[in-house]
């Protein structure tokens with residue numbers, strides 16, 4: 107003892123102003139750890155920015171559209187031979203009957219503006235093939251207009267649209283059988299004359315999908331409605347079932363082998379690949395229950411099955427995290443089990459439950475694989491009806507539409523697919539923001 | 553110690569409110585309470601004393617069946633309230649707990665406003681006809697718990713924002729608001745300063761006029777001050793039970809004497 111005190115007093119007294127070796131090492135380790143963290147986060151942010159920028163660059167074009175305005179004469183002898191303006195009779199004229207009118211209008215606008223381009227063939231190819239159908243729909247809706255000349259705004263063809271978005275150049279047009287450099291020159295001339303313009307347009311969001319060779323008129327309308335319907339189904343099924351199941355398992359169920367088994371199985375289900383749920387849906391809902399293919403109801407059911415365990419697990423964790431003393435307090439003043447759960451436990455667990463729910467919904471919104479199996483990948487041009495019947499109409503879904511478009515040959519669909527990804531991301535961001543807002547609203551800071 | 557003899561004379565005239573006979577409690581294999589038989593009188597304060605871990609809280613929790621909520625806990629034996637077996641399968645523990653209120657060892661206010669903390673019990677039991685009646689109950693309960701003066705201007709603030717001692721008094725107010733017939737208090741003053749302690753003891757004294765109060769305490773002085781009956785627990789056994797005056801002045805068991813004089817614990 108005496109030796110030690112002697113030794114201690116012999117050693118120089120340590121100063122608080124100078125760090126000793128141990129403290130220095132500890133601080134260095136801490137600084138290193140912080141550095142790793144900063145590096146990791148920087149990498150993540152850079153990757154995210156890269157993703158965002160590239161998607162924006164590729165996809166923002168989808169929200170812009172090139173239009174050509176033409177004065178079209180609605181010739182009576184072509185559209186209504188009998189001259190009685192009967193829509194039923196006029197409907198016999200197919201889109202092939204309208205194409206010549208567009209061709210004439212195009213030739214007229216070229217002549218009127220004094221545009222002369224050597225070797226120009228088929229100037230009407232500047233207009234989308236959809237234009238005839240657009241005109242036919244207008245005429246059938248307004249039969250009294252036949253015989254008049256009125257301006258129509260037609261969507262330009264995908265190649266022309268691509269020319270103004272930098273996808274198509276004079277060189278690529280020379281090699282392209284669908285477009286020629288002369289047609290591009292014509293487009294430039296029309297643009298100078300004010301008959302052609304590229305501008306922002308919502309039609310990408312509202313129009314239905316279009317066929318392989320008409321990328322310029324393809325849109326997300328049906329996919330958005332389909333996704334929305336499926337989310338409604340998931341919300342209506344997975345929320346009540348998931349929350350009720352977690353409350354029951356946490357608060358009421360006896361703890362025994364059977365409930366242990368259920369617990370293990372819920373965790374396992376959360377890990378099952380989503381495509382397996384697709385097979386299950388195909389077998390049960392379509393083959394066995396006889397529900398229609400490609401219908402949002404089936405997609406919603408499949409996604410509900412997939413989402414349920416992903417809602418139950420965080421919901422149970424949130425319920426578990428409520429301190430037991432709160433339950434004791436409630437029981438102690440004579441509240442029943444049910445009152446304890448609904449008055450005290452649930453409000454405290456609500457933020458966690460909601461966050462789990464919205465993350466589950468967001469995952470369901472982005473899910474593709476199971477939907478491919480139940481036929482949601484079909485080509486659907488008809489908008490589904492309003493709910494509830496619309497739930498049984500064929501539809502597609504946003505992520506499936508992305509997948510679908512990336513499979514197509516025309517490079518214009520790459521832009522469309524990126525645009526669809528932007529829409530999907532916006533939906534996801536809205537949902538996550540909602541989750542954060544709800545969370546902070548329900549969070550009790552006391 | 554003189555006033556104690558004064559109290560002694562007034563006891564023994566009350567009828568038995570709770571009677572426990574041959575109660576054993578197990579937590580899994582842990583035998584926490586060993587064959588305890590005790591009777592708790594109406595309009596009386598009964599103190600449970602004993603070293604930490606001897607089973608005071610456990611036994612207290614048997615009296616309003618709070619132990620039901622612990623899955624591994626098993627209670628055997630018979631406990632009656634007003635001669636009715638509280639462990640009878642026909643008894644709804646919720647109804648029992650409305651009659652036998654409890655203040656827990658650790659303050660556990662609800663994460664709600666001070667007002668709602670106190671009003672919750674009366675609300676779910678339908679004790680107040682309208683808002684003004686409820687206001688009255690809340691004020692009265694907070695006054696009895698010696699908290700009214702401190703919180704009357706901030707009833708809407710969260711109960712969890714109070715200090716530890718204030719939270720404990722809030723829990724007392726919450727317990728008395730439901731007008732229980734028996735009030736179980738598990739170390740209600742462990743977080744309180746002497747002034748608040750004195751106020752709570754005053755409350756206990758007042759409650760005694762109508763109710764039966766069981767209080768667990770580690771303070772010999774408190775047990776001596778507020779209680780008429782004292783039970784001394786040791787290692788799960790009820791070692792000695794009787795008049796407070798007698799336990800503190802002339803204990804029969806040597807373990808009681810050692811504990812009171814500070815030699816075991």
Ligand SMILES: Nc1ncnc2c1ncn2[C@@H]1O[C@H](COP(=O)(O)OP(=O)(O)OP(=O)(O)O)[C@@H](O)[C@H]1O
Pocket residue numbers: 579582584602603604605606607608609610611622657
């Ligand atoms: N929830 C529980 N699960 C398992 N064992 C428990 C539980 N609660 C108490 N016990 C055990 O029961 C015995 C008695 O505990 P109890 O809480 O009744 O003691 P106590 O007398 O109240 O002590 P203190 O004065 O420290 O509060 C202890 O051995 C304890 O470990």
Ligand SMILES: [Mg+2]
Pocket residue numbers: 608609610657738
């Ligand atoms: Mg205790």
